[in-house]
Structure formats: C-alpha cells, structure tokens
Amino acid sequence: MAERELSFEATVYSHQIPAITRLAADFPQTPIVLSHAGTPVAIAGPFGGLGTTEDGRNATDQAWRRNLQSLAEQPNVTVKISGLTMPVIGYGFHTRAVPDTTELAAALHPYVSFLIDTFGADRCMFASNFPIDKVSVSWITLFHAFDKLTSDRPADDREALFHRTASRVYRLTKQE
Numbered sequence: 001m002a003e004r005e006l007s008f009e010a011t012v013y014s015h016q017i018p019a020i021t022r023l024a025a026d027f028p029q030t031p032i033v034l035s036h037a038g039t040p041v042a043i044a045g046p047f048g049g050l051g052t053t054e055d056g057r058n059a060t061d062q063a064w065r066r067n068l069q070s071l072a073e074q075p076n077v078t079v080k081i082s083g084l085t086m087p088v089i090g091y092g093f094h095t096r097a098v099p100d101t102t103e104l105a106a107a108l109h110p111y112v113s114f115l116i117d118t119f120g121a122d123r124c125m126f127a128s129n130f131p132i133d134k135v136s137v138s139w140i141t142l143f144h145a146f147d148k149l150t151s152d153r154p155a156d157d158r159e160a161l162f163h164r165t166a167s168r169v170y171r172l173t174k175q176e
Contacts, residue, residue, distance in 0.1 A: 002029035008170060009033045014040040014060065017067035024074035028032060031076055031169060036083030037115055039151075040064040044089030044107065057090070060166060065114060072118045078169050079119050081146070081161070082127035084108055085136040093136035104145040112149050125165040156164035 001008055008030055010020045017038045024032050042051025043060045051057045071077055087094045091107060101109070116124050126146045130139055137145075148159050166172065 005130040007031035011035040012151050015037045015062040021071045024077050028076050033078050041088050043091040046087050047090045077153045078123045080127040085133050099146040105148040121160040126161050
C-alpha cells in the first residue's frame with residue numbers, strides 16, 4: 001500500500017485496537033486511519049448486554065484510552081472522530097428525541113477531547129458516519145457539536161480537525 005501511496009482504513013471495535021497498533025508498527029510507511037475512534041462499544045451506556053453498570057462502562061473507557069495511547073505512539077496513524085453517536089456506543093439517542101447541539105457536545109466532550117489531546121489535531125479529523133448516524137442525530141447537529149467542542153481551541157487546531165488533516169491524509173487538492 002505504501003508503494004502505491006495508499007492508506008489503510010481500519011474500522012474495528014475498541015478491543016481490537018492493539019491489532020491495529022501492531023499493524024502500524026509493522027508497516028510504518030503506510031498511513032493508517034482508525035475510523036469511528038475505535039468504536040468503544042457501550043462506553044456511554046448499555047448496548048448488547050455490555051455497559052450495564054458504571055463499573056463496566058468505566059472498564060471499557062479505561063481500556064479504550066489505554067489502547068489509544070499505545071496506538072498514538074505510531075506516527076503513521078490518524079483518527080477519524082466519527083461514529084460516536086452510533087447505537088453501539090450506548091447513548092441511546094436512537095430511542096428518543098434527537099439531542100440538541102449543547103447536549104451532544106457535552107456527551108461527546110470527554111471522548112473528543114481525549115482523542116485530540118492524545119493524537120494531536122494534526123492526526124485527527126472530524127467525519128460523519130452518515131447515513132448510519134442518522135438514527136441518532138442530524139448531520140447539522142453533529143457538526144455544530146464538533147464546532148462547539150473545539151470553540152476554545154486554537155484556529156490552527158480547528159483548521160486541522162475540520163479540513164487540513166483529511167486533505168493531507170487523502171491527498172485532496174483544491175479544484176479550480
């Protein structure tokens with residue numbers, strides 16, 4: 001993949017992040033993009049029998065953070081901050097009225113801040129998981145929440161999160 005200047009997109013569950021860390025170490029010249037922040041199942045509430053207790057959710061949170069900190073040591077890895085409103089995450093947004101921007105930003109804050117602080121803005125990019133996320137939140141609400149979450153960050157970080165990182169990773173060029 002590296003010889004062809006291609007990147008590898010990894011969509012995994014949080015317990016599989018160590019496999020991506022090994023892959024990134026074995027292929028340091030290949031850009032790897034971790035989608036959906038490593039999909040931490042039931043980190044925010046119950047889903048599929050997981051996360052039914054606070055202790056269970058805390059254990060998921062701690063393992064997810066630990067695994068991502070190890071992954072962040074691999075400089076060829078970038079993280080898509082996406083998919084955090086999927087039903088599998090555990091918020092239950094799909095079962096009730098869609099959250100507004102303020103509620104969504106508050107819910108996502110600990111996870112988004114951790115990702116940006118761990119990988120740096122130049123190795124993170126905001127993305128959507130539409131149409132899958134549509135059952136939980138509107139596209140506009142999601143991106144307004146991302147805007148609100150980063151309103152206190154430097155302009156350079158925001159440029160990276162909303163545009164520059166994706167443009168670099170996917171080699172996007174401005175069309176005239």
